[in-house]
Amino acid sequence: MDSATLQAFVTVADSASFSEAAQRLFLTQSAISKRIALLEGQLNCRLFDRIGRHVSLTEAGRQLLPKARDILLALQDAERLVSNLTTGVKGRLSIAASHHISLHRLPPVLKHFSQTFPEVELDLNFDESELAYERVLRGELELALITLSPHPDPRICAEVIWDDRLCYVVSTQHPLAFDCAPTLQKLNHYPAILPRRQTFTHECVRQQLLEYGLEPQLRMSTNYLDTIRMMVSIGLGWSVLPETLLDASLVRLELNTEPLFRPLGYIYHRDRTLSNAAGELVKCLQAEQRLSPQPQLAT
Template identity: 30%
Template sequence: MSATLDSRQMLAFATLARRGSFTMAAKDLFLTQSAVSHTIKTFEREMGVRLFDRVGKKVHLTQAGEQLLPPVERILREMQDARTALEELQNWGQGRLRVGASTTACHHILPTVLREFKQSFPSCVIKIESGDHPRQLELLRSNQVDIALTLESESNAADLVFRPLFEDELRFLVSPMHPWAAKRKAPREDIAAETLVLYNKSSYTFRLVDEYFREEGVSMQNVIELGSMEAIKELVKIGMGAGVLAPWIAREELAKGALVSIPLGKRKLKRRWGVSFLKGRKLPLAEETFAGLCEAVTQDFGRVSELGA
């Protein structure tokens, strides 16, 4: 075994372990597949053990690979933290900030936060990675983002820190002409027959809504699935069905009377938003500032649940 570990080999190993595919790992590393394959073979030879089993186009960690992955990921994180700390020491306000956020957060939260952030760190290079909740956790764990705006879930617990920002409530949003709007409630017996306009099925929010109605004994028979909260609002405004959204996402439409907010039922369906980052990391000043600005910008978001009701 080699006396020292090569950082490029460790990065290739960690990337391939996460991706499970030479093709995807090569894409992430901006290398050819043959270069990644050569690097992994060299790493395995130097380590003296086989780290991957090749099954068709997929690769899986061996027992030795599973044992090696956690310390390799820790070393790579510490190397990145050291590089970031040196950049901040040498250049006040410079360096980078890599943020993960859902498209909803990108639209309703990040513009104000980043405008304020740029006043304190005008030379900081900012990179935004958008994606749903599962994607944000993947980006954090693979060290592709430093901090992410996420929902709280059981999958946050093990290796991530979650700092709460605000709590919201998912409610029906309907057109003022919808029969439920006049009643200011959704009759339980009518929900199954209603067209529900929901965020995409791969999202954590869809899962929460699905579990909620299952527990209530209500079947979601007619569902329109969209990948944009803005598109959901537009369909609902023209009477295509009842959307399930948090009111802060439609605060302007609710204030103008273009949409009406109605509870899902007697039991509320609530979520917690926060900023997440890898456990064990000490956030540098730029990231602490970003987290603080997120808290300041969203402090009223949880208070608009009854808006338009």
């Protein structure tokens, strides 16, 4: 059993496809099949069921998968540990960032980082926060810049860089735009446009509504906040948006609620040794945190 066969096994399991795994690993499909057959022969058990084009893990495969991930992470960690001693700040750095952070928070940090460390090749993925979180857990990414989970996994190290103030907003023509004393209860009589239920941001908003005994009347969902801003501006519903996205097409409602914030920051796997490049990017983010204005709470 070697790292190449384990990597093939994990990639097939993640993609549920031999052909997709071959593309991801830049191998032929027959090479992937041979590696899986070799691993199954060494373990004397079948790891995948193949019914037509559908590929699924057997019970043995499901038991092996977390162990295989741990072994690959340990090998990668050992390589980084030695490499950090012998190389400078260079090489490939795989990170992910949410669309909102990529557009509205990250550009000055990446500009400074790339100018300071020109030998680092940034592999930047634009992922939803929840997907990036899982990819860090699986060891596919060194760092992710996301909306932090309200229920962190103990295997994840997380640090807040920005406190994102969230505001309840409506269009300039919405009935509550002319209300001198709007409340959350009044707002909830109208349809809402929010990120989908499984997102960290939706959970943050939903929790505040539940504290007032309210259930949002969802009209539609999308995870792109800029799209939500557009749909609110044309009167399709109300929403909760970061303060940094507000413009003249929206009216910010001052409701009878506590200020709402969502933490934005970076995460990495607790058992992973960061590369020199990742360590320097973390320092850049921490410097950004010191420069960022602190949120002002209502009194």
